[in-house]
Amino acid sequence: MEFIIVTGMSGAGKSKAIDVLEDIGFFCVDNVPPQLLGRFADLQKLSGGTINKIAVVVDARGREMFRDFLSSLRSLNETVEGYKILFLDASDGVLLKRYKEGRRKHPLLGGDTLTLQEAIAAERELLHEARQRADYVVDTSLMAPSQLREYLIGTFLQSTHQAMLVRCMSFGFKNGLPAEADLVFDVRCLPNPFYVPELKEHTGLEAPVRDYVFQWPQSQQLAQRLCDLLDFLIPLYLKEGKSQLVVAIGCTGGRHRSVAFAERLSGHLQKKGLRVVTSHRDKDKPNQY
Incomplete structure (x- = not known):
């Protein structure tokens, strides 16, 4: 102790x-x-x-x-x-x-x-x-x-990275922006699993949806660029004394693309030694547009 x-x-x-x-x-x-x-x-x-x-x-x-x-x-x-x-x-x-x-x-x-x-x-x-x-x-x-x-x-x-708590959260734009977000990223530009019948009722926490989201080159590139951006920004926030950072990733309904991306970013930041909490605000809301 x-x-x-x-x-x-x-x-x-x-x-x-x-x-x-x-x-x-x-x-x-x-x-x-x-x-x-x-x-x-x-x-x-x-x-x-x-x-x-x-x-x-x-x-x-x-x-x-x-x-x-x-x-x-x-x-x-x-x-x-x-x-x-x-x-x-x-x-x-x-x-x-x-x-x-x-x-x-x-x-x-x-x-x-x-x-x-x-x-x-x-x-x-x-x-x-x-x-x-x-x-x-x-x-x-x-x-x-x-x-x-x-x-x-x-x-x-022991690690100065632990001075910051990063919360990666997914959400659906149709349900409104999260008021607590410091950074908001929009992934609605990517192919939507909602329109694939066998994926519609699943979420980005499940492998079939996750594989679908990241099978596209643009998804891989966007994920890498977001990781690079956070790697650049977080040390700057730490230097300014910020102790908590809320990173919100949004898609239309908050069940598929945003969930997969929130999990991907969380995993990346955890590997960097940061304290990370992951949440999915709209994952369990009715699946309809």
């Missing part, structure tokens, strides 16, 4: 970090009291093994409870092997500027702490030992959000 404890200075980018970790498959929980860290080790058992990547944020919002952080880590050692601590930091000047530009109140501001500078100083003192204990210390003072994302993906993913 992978277990990451995210901590650090308020305003240093913990919210962004937890968003990125969630995008790459971690089960994430924000603002966890240190005393409850050991309980999260039970999640893997309770989930039947489906949750094996966990990231939790433990920080100064816990106030006095955070002082038990190190003792909680000692307890965690008994249940979780090889957990990592990610500490996000930034200079006092940058933190002050970020809080002035934002609308959030610093968690330690109030009571005897009268100024933002005092709150930042108090937090830095509170987190000093956690910073010393951290496996990764990241100073975000000069980092753009995209650079932090790139760092986290490079650190916590």
Whole structure:
């Protein structure tokens, strides 16, 4: 099980970090009291093994409870092997500027702490030992959000391609465009199995329909060009920080050509190491034009 404890200075980018970790498959929980860290080790058992990547944020919002952080880590050692601590930091000047530009109140501001500078100083003192204990210390003072994302993906993913989830979906134009699509490809230009009596009632998931669709040279060429286009585009989307891409392939009814093409593109992307989900929106709808 992978277990990451995210901590650090308020305003240093913990919210962004937890968003990125969630995008790459971690089960994430924000603002966890240190005393409850050991309980999260039970999640893997309770989930039947489906949750094996966990990231939790433990920080100064816990106030006095955070002082038990190190003792909680000692307890965690008994249940979780090889957990990592990610500490996000930034200079006092940058933190002050970020809080002035934002609308959030610093968690330690109030009571005897009268100024933002005092709150930042108090937090830095509170987190000093956690910073010393951290496996990764990241100073975000000069980092753009995209650079932090790139760092986290490079650190916590073996393959950067896994940072993106690609959904390949088939659909029928007669039932409307899918609103969630990022890219839409139209394969109505290809011969239609609907007009072949022995194929009409079957779908692109079945070999006879699939063989019919791809027996034509233009189908083979189009499939290859779409694969080449996705191979070109996906690294660009990843570089810009996109975590999900919906590729929609449409034919008239959404049962034959589009289904076969969605399966072909999904298989190609899976071989490239991407996380891919395949769906067929209109495959089971009435087969009539």
